[in-house]
Amino acid sequence: MSIIQLIESKIQDLSFNETPVVVISGPTGIGKSKLAISLAKKINGVIINADSMQIYKELKIISSQPSDRDKKIISHELYSIRSIHQNFSVMDWLELVKKKIDVVFSKNKIPIVVGGTGLYIKSAINGISKIPKVDKVVFEDCTKLFEKIGILEFRKLVEEIDKDFILKNIDKQRLIRGYSVYLQTGQSMSEWYKTSKKNKIYNTFFSILLEQERKKNYQNCENRFEEFIDKGAIEEVKFLKDKNFDRSLPGFKCLGVNWILKYLEKEISLMEAIILSKRDTRRYVKRQLTWFRHNFNPDLILRI
Numbered sequence: 001m002s003i004i005q006l007i008e009s010k011i012q013d014l015s016f017n018e019t020p021v022v023v024i025s026g027p028t029g030i031g032k033s034k035l036a037i038s039l040a041k042k043i044n045g046v047i048i049n050a051d052s053m054q055i056y057k058e059l060k061i062i063s064s065q066p067s068d069r070d071k072k073i074i075s076h077e078l079y080s081i082r083s084i085h086q087n088f089s090v091m092d093w094l095e096l097v098k099k100k101i102d103v104v105f106s107k108n109k110i111p112i113v114v115g116g117t118g119l120y121i122k123s124a125i126n127g128i129s130k131i132p133k134v135d136k137v138v139f140e141d142c143t144k145l146f147e148k149i150g151i152l153e154f155r156k157l158v159e160e161i162d163k164d165f166i167l168k169n170i171d172k173q174r175l176i177r178g179y180s181v182y183l184q185t186g187q188s189m190s191e192w193y194k195t196s197k198k199n200k201i202y203n204t205f206f207s208i209l210l211e212q213e214r215k216k217n218y219q220n221c222e223n224r225f226e227e228f229i230d231k232g233a234i235e236e237v238k239f240l241k242d243k244n245f246d247r248s249l250p251g252f253k254c255l256g257v258n259w260i261l262k263y264l265e266k267e268i269s270l271m272e273a274i275i276l277s278k279r280d281t282r283r284y285v286k287r288q289l290t291w292f293r294h295n296f297n298p299d300l301i302l303r304i
Contacts, residue, residue: 003035003302004042010300011206018204021101022112025050025121025296026210027288028255028281029221031304033066035210036114040074046104048097049078050115050124053254055093056084058240062233062256064224077104084240084251089177090123091131097124098201118291125205127198131189134180142180146172154179162188172248209298214285221281225256229274238264255281 001009011020022045024032036047049055053063057080066076077100082088097113104111113124146154151172158175159166161182169178169189178189185192212220237260240252252258256277263273 003304004039006302007039007208007300008043014206014299016204016206019105019110020204020206021124021202022110023050023121023125023205023207024112024114024210025116025118025207025298026292027212027217027285028064028116029224029285030210030212030217031220032114032116032210033064033070035208035302035304036112037070037074040110040112043110044108045110045112046075046077046100046107048100048104048111048113049076050093050097050113050117050120052093052115052117052120053251054079054115055082055088056080056251056254057082058084059236059251059254059257061231061236062228062260063254064228084249085245087173088250090119090128091133093120094123094128094199094201101202116288118288118295121207122295124201125207127200129193129195130199131181131192132185134177134184138184139176139180142176142183146176151175162190164190171250173250206300207296207298208300208302209292209296211301211303214289217285218282221285222278225274225278225281228256234260234264234270237261241265255284 007022011022022039022043024036024039026032033047036045039045040047047066051063053059054065055078056063059065060080065079070076078093078096081096101111113121115121154175155166155170158179162178165178165188169175181192182188187195233256237257240257241261241264245252247261256273259268259273259276259280262268263270268276
């Protein structure tokens with residue numbers, strides 16, 4: 001029995017009351033996109049992005065977005081939909097995904113949500129607390145305060161109002177988000193998480209987790225990063241450097257961007273940038289595996 005036949009058989013065995021949204025997740029470099037395309041061909045599917053880096057237009061190569069050839073074969077949605085300097089939250093993603101799912105079903109096709117961003121996957125399946133959007137003026141005031149006093153002092157401000165939030169949210173964007181929500185609503189992010197009802201974008205999901213022997217996964221990631229370099233990742237990062245974007249933006253966390261910037265600024269050699277990027281990718285895979293082990297309960301685990 002092929003992998004695609006196994007998936008179809010498992011979906012039939014579970015006897016869903018309605019057609020499920022298929023979710024394919026797993027660590028980076030494991031082959032999620034390849035499986036999604038094969039499955040989409042068989043079940044008349046549309047692939048919907050669930051990778052927080054693949055939303056950015058400027059990161060097509062280094063975030064491993066689908067090729068033009070892949071997009072001609074199967075419809076791909078929510079890739080390259082924002083510029084790296086634009087704010088984009090999990091709530092924004094959920095709103096777009098919900099609309100895409102409705103459109104796909106209206107065309108008698110099957111949505112296949114694909115990606116390794118745990119928060120996106122968990123929020124899609126379980127729902128997320130709806131936290132009010134912050135007024136632009138409030139957000140800008142908080143950003144100015146952050147720039148004035150620095151990250152350490154700003155972190156202390158957030159800690160005073162929300163000690164739980166500060167444990168897992170330490171970067172600029174999340175700190176500003178947490179403080180601005182408190183200023184606007186009088187409630188901390190943790191209070192909102194506890195008291196607000198979770199909104200689900202759909203009721204029925206069939207989730208797949210891909211697993212692979214660790215060394216093989218690491219090797220795939222290393223080979224893939226070298227392919228990124230060959231395809232133009234350095235030029236892609238140079239564009240970010242030349243545009244002088246704020247380097248605290250979430251998109252700059254994309255694996256490899258930081259080290260290639262250091263290479264472009266002559267702080268390290270290209271070989272060092274590649275080695276360090278590969279190291280960071282291995283560490284990221286390890287963190288992803290830990291997250292999936294504790295936070296994801298798939299309907300089907302495929303060891304490939």
